[in-house]
Amino acid sequence: MAVKREGPTHRQRQAMATREQIASAARTLFAERGYAATTIAGISEAADIPVQTIYSALGSKAAILAEITRMWMAESQTPQLAADALSEPDPQERLRMTAHMQRRQYDVGNDVIAIYQDAARTDSQMAEVQRQVLASRDREVAKLIDSLVPHLAPGLTRDQAMDRFLTCTLVEIYRTLIHERGWTADDYEQWLTDLLISQLL
The missing domain is CATH 1.10.357 (Tetracycline Repressor; domain 2)
Incomplete structure (x- = not known):
């Protein structure tokens, strides 16, 4: 009998890791350059993740900041x-x-x-x-x-x-x-x- 796997799948873990990588890079840029001056292209370069992947994973700077907040609440x-x-x-x-x-x-x-x-x-x-x-x-x-x-x-x-x-x-x-x-x-x-x-x- 097959055993049902608990927890996130490998693909879900990869997606979460990508979101966290984007958020970490954005957090640094937001703090250094300011929210308005930071672009998705800049986040893409800092995170070494394609712009389209960022849009697919999170969609906007506001959503990226929400992910930063989630990570902050979890860490604290x-x-x-x-x-x-x-x-x-x-x-x-x-x-x-x-x-x-x-x-x-x-x-x-x-x-x-x-x-x-x-x-x-x-x-x-x-x-x-x-x-x-x-x-x-x-x-x-x-x-x-x-x-x-x-x-x-x-x-x-x-x-x-x-x-x-x-x-x-x-x-x-x-x-x-x-x-x-x-x-x-x-x-x-x-x-x-x-x-x-x-x-x-």
């Missing part, structure tokens, strides 16, 4: 870390785990966030994509805040807690502390943990 383990934090019963530990997740996100994808910000300034379609990405982020943050409502500091409303969290975790703060002030990622994570606990609980 954001979905799993967020789920682990939500399942933690102790609110202080939940925030510590969230601070670790946030640190991982920025360590791995600070450049991706900068690409989105650059793209949104020059491309109205990408500005809308960025709004959607931020809205999705806000929905995920709302799950955390809702889980903390019974533990919030006296007088602190859910909306105020949401505002404080979003402000404390701004990427600009991470960039200032890490890139300009010379903090280590561990320093940032510990500071963010202490800040979130003091501001929310």
